[in-house]
Amino acid sequence: MQVMVAMSGGVDSSVAAALLRDxxxxxxxxxxxLWGGDSDSGCCSVSxxxxxxxxxxxxDIDHLVFNFAEDFDxxxxxxxxxxxxxxxxxxxxxxxxxxxxxxxxxxxADALGFDMVATGHHARIVHAQDGRLRLARGADLAKDQSYVxxxxxxxxxxxxxxxxxxxxxxxxxARAFALGLRTATKPDSQDVCFISHTGGGRRVFxxxxxxxxxxxxxxxxxxxxxxxxxxxxxxIGQRRGLGIGIDGRPRYPLDVDVAERTVLVGSADALDxxxxxxxxxxxxxxxxxxxxxxxxxxxxxxxAHGDPIPVASVTETRAGVExxxxxxxxxxxxxxxxxxxxxxxxxxxxxxxRR
Amino acid sequence: MAxxxxxxxxxxxxxxxxxxxxxxxxxxxxxxSGAHRSARDxxxxxxxxxxxxxxxxxxxxGDVVFTSGGTESDNLAIFGLGTGDGTAVTSASEHHAVxxxxxSVGGRVVPVTRFGAVDEDELSxxxxxxxxxVVSLMLVNNETGVISDLASLADxxxxxxxxxxxxxxxxxxxxxxxxASACAPADAFSLSxxxxxxxxxxxxxxxxxxxxxxxxxxxxxxxxxxxxGTQNVAGIVAMxxxxxxxxxxxxxxxxxxxxxxxxxxxxxxAAVPDAIETAGPxxxxxxxxIAHLCIPGVESEALLFxxxxxxxxxxxxxxxxxxxxxxxxxxxxxxxxxxxSRGSLxxxxxxxxxxxxxxxxxxxxxxxxxxxREFGL
Numbered sequence: 001m002q003v004m005v006a007m008s009g010g011v012d013s014s015v016a017a018a019l020l021r022d023x024x025x026x027x028x029x030x031x032x033x034l035w036g037g038d039s040d041s042g043c044c045s046v047s048x049x050x051x052x053x054x055x056x057x058x059x060d061i062d063h064l065v066f067n068f069a070e071d072f073d074x075x076x077x078x079x080x081x082x083x084x085x086x087x088x089x090x091x092x093x094x095x096x097x098x099x100x101x102x103x104x105x106x107x108x109a110d111a112l113g114f115d116m117v118a119t120g121h122h123a124r125i126v127h128a129q130d131g132r133l134r135l136a137r138g139a140d141l142a143k144d145q146s147y148v149x150x151x152x153x154x155x156x157x158x159x160x161x162x163x164x165x166x167x168x169x170x171x172x173x174a175r176a177f178a179l180g181l182r183t184a185t186k187p188d189s190q191d192v193c194f195i196s197h198t199g200g201g202r203r204v205f206x207x208x209x210x211x212x213x214x215x216x217x218x219x220x221x222x223x224x225x226x227x228x229x230x231x232x233x234x235x236i237g238q239r240r241g242l243g244i245g246i247d248g249r250p251r252y253p254l255d256v257d258v259a260e261r262t263v264l265v266g267s268a269d270a271l272d273x274x275x276x277x278x279x280x281x282x283x284x285x286x287x288x289x290x291x292x293x294x295x296x297x298x299x300x301x302x303x304a305h306g307d308p309i310p311v312a313s314v315t316e317t318r319a320g321v322e323x324x325x326x327x328x329x330x331x332x333x334x335x336x337x338x339x340x341x342x343x344x345x346x347x348x349x350x351x352x353x354r355r
Numbered sequence: 356m357a358x359x360x361x362x363x364x365x366x367x368x369x370x371x372x373x374x375x376x377x378x379x380x381x382x383x384x385x386x387x388s389g390a391h392r393s394a395r396d397x398x399x400x401x402x403x404x405x406x407x408x409x410x411x412x413x414x415x416x417g418d419v420v421f422t423s424g425g426t427e428s429d430n431l432a433i434f435g436l437g438t439g440d441g442t443a444v445t446s447a448s449e450h451h452a453v454x455x456x457x458x459s460v461g462g463r464v465v466p467v468t469r470f471g472a473v474d475e476d477e478l479s480x481x482x483x484x485x486x487x488x489v490v491s492l493m494l495v496n497n498e499t500g501v502i503s504d505l506a507s508l509a510d511x512x513x514x515x516x517x518x519x520x521x522x523x524x525x526x527x528x529x530x531x532x533x534x535a536s537a538c539a540p541a542d543a544f545s546l547s548x549x550x551x552x553x554x555x556x557x558x559x560x561x562x563x564x565x566x567x568x569x570x571x572x573x574x575x576x577x578x579x580x581x582x583x584g585t586q587n588v589a590g591i592v593a594m595x596x597x598x599x600x601x602x603x604x605x606x607x608x609x610x611x612x613x614x615x616x617x618x619x620x621x622x623x624x625a626a627v628p629d630a631i632e633t634a635g636p637x638x639x640x641x642x643x644x645i646a647h648l649c650i651p652g653v654e655s656e657a658l659l660f661x662x663x664x665x666x667x668x669x670x671x672x673x674x675x676x677x678x679x680x681x682x683x684x685x686x687x688x689x690x691x692x693x694x695x696s697r698g699s700l701x702x703x704x705x706x707x708x709x710x711x712x713x714x715x716x717x718x719x720x721x722x723x724x725x726x727x728r729e730f731g732l
Binding site: 033049064065066067069070107108110111112113 | 682727
């Protein structure tokens with residue numbers, strides 16, 4: 001098969017390319033240039049492209065760079081900034097996977113005559129009992145990335161390969177060592193790739209693009225507990241406390257009203273909710289959708305490496321998909337994704353709506 | 356057979372140039388600044404090359420400052436030419452080797468017209484905004500092949516900024532214009548050997564007598580204190596050889612290559628619906644070796660891949676350090692609509708180009724465009 005492998009310059013995609021080559025596929029490595037802005041810091045810097053190119057050379061496969069910076073700006077960075085301006089906390093990695101890796105890249109691979117697109121994600125594609133394709137957690141649960149690629153539909157899965165999904169990270173590194181790949185000891189990428197940590201992080205990145213507004217902290221009883229210097233940087237449900245209540249206990253953000261420059265806070269207990277409303281929900285397919293009629297055995301995950309939380313029901317309403325937790329659970333920030341699993345199998349996922 | 360249509364990026368060396376440089380990589384290896392017989396031998400080779408090149412481009416031997424190539428020559432020109440605290444002025448369609456230095460000194464950038472010519476009214480306005488030390492306007496645009504009317508531009512410069520030095524980046528011009536007459540209106544000009552059959556890593560800044568130049572690279576005082584560093588003797592010798600051959604062949608090659616270019620362009624315009632010639636239909640104002648098209652409804656990055664699979668090597672706009680295709684500042688400056696510039700394609704010919712190269716491009720490009728359009732890319 002002709003396979004286009006997305007190579008980030010990291011160890012996982014390096015080994016993915018190696019495995020495919022060893023299986024005898026006609027493999028070509030592609031590095032996506034996503035970000036060319038002033039704060040170019042992470043995933044697509046020239047040194048990462050160098051790593052990908054040199055690994056490809058070691059594997060004796062061709063390597064190309066696709067410039068998707070314009071798409072990345074439009075589909076990932078701009079929405080990221082716009083969401084924060086509204087007090088919403090998006091996950092740009094998910095949007096990048098949705099729009100760039102599994103939309104833009106797949107379309108291009110199609111047009112250029114490739115059969116499959118492969119990435120170095122820690123996730124597996126398995127056959128369900130009915131023979132349909134399902135996205136499943138990677139074998140290395142600590143590195144599992146099924147959450148950030150949950151939007152893949154069964155139809156897309158037919159065209160995707162995750163060659164290292166059945167390996168542990170340790171096995172991946174061992175393989176890279178055995179092959180003598182220069183990325184063997186390269187640390188995992190962290191955080192948001194387009195935000196430089198040396199350049200002041202999220203605060204500076206957003207501050208350069210939107211006006212930050214100082215705001216008041218208002219307790220549930222209406223009393224004012226001080227202020228924050230940027231309501232746009234407050235994440236609902238965040239674990240770091242904001243202010244101390246009249247009872248001497250820490251308060252946590254329950255809601256952000258950017259227009260009113262107000263952060264509603266409450267005690268740790270008040271953070272817990274009985275469920276979440278999700279919009280922009282993607283089902284893997286209709287069978288997966290039907291599976292949710294009974295929540296028996298279903299759990300949902302609200303962050304990349306968060307624990308799966310048992311679900312009492314998954315109900316489709318006009319407003320979106322309503323998820324009820326089995327027991328009160330810490331609220332998830334609007335804009336974050338919640339992914340529904342049946343065991344290790346992804347059924348679908350959506351974005352948390354504002355309350 | 357492969358069709359190489361990227362001569363504006365670089366081309367194969369002329370065999371005679373390779374032959375000429377070889378002795379200086381082996382037995383005639385000496386440093387021309389040395390004080391012994393073999394050093395004098397190397398020095399003589401550099402002097403001969405300098406005289407030959409100067410003669411070919413209408414300059415005096417002492418005007419020629421050998422450098423590492425076009426980019427260094429342009430940088431030396433922008434940072435080093437002229438006196439006083441005036442600024443630098445250039446046009447928006449220049450190569451980054453000029454544009455970036457000009458921007459780094461806070462210079463002024465003059466707009467160009469839809470067909471890539473420097474807007475003379477805007478130029479005179481920019482020159483009148485304050486003191487100007489150096490003006491740099493390229494002879495042949497590396498993307499579109501548009502040839503500037505340097506005589507007319509020089510008149511504007513002399514009239515509006517009489518004390519400014521007028522430099523031209525002539526890197527793309529050597530094969531397609533008679534440099535001696537084309538660059539006659541300029542006080543200084545940049546050349547690069549690998550654009551006319553010489554090796555990479557060698558070029559020259561030609562600076563006419565009396566034009567002030569402050570060195571940027573200090574050290575051993577080579578090139579009459581204007582560019583320190585041991586000369587690239589083999590490269591310089593090969594550059595002069597390639598220059599001689601290019602100049603000797605020029606009138607014949609211009610006709611041959613223009614005919615190939617016309618067949619290529621006419622064939623593509625006929626076979627690819629909606630394709631346009633980026634710099635307009637008048638090819639007489641463009642370098643014979645550069646064909647530039649915009650093909651709406653395709654992305655050049657994807658097109659280049661399909662061309663490569665069909666063994667046709669071409670280019671889109673400029674490439675960045677990572678090798679990714681970047682949007683073209685030249686096309687932006689010309690006001691080419693984004694849906695057109697997204698599908699830009701530069702096919703450039705050179706001394707080694709043949710009819711077969713054109714035939715293959717004509718066989719490969721139209722179906723590749725059709726495929727991408729079918730996929731909506």
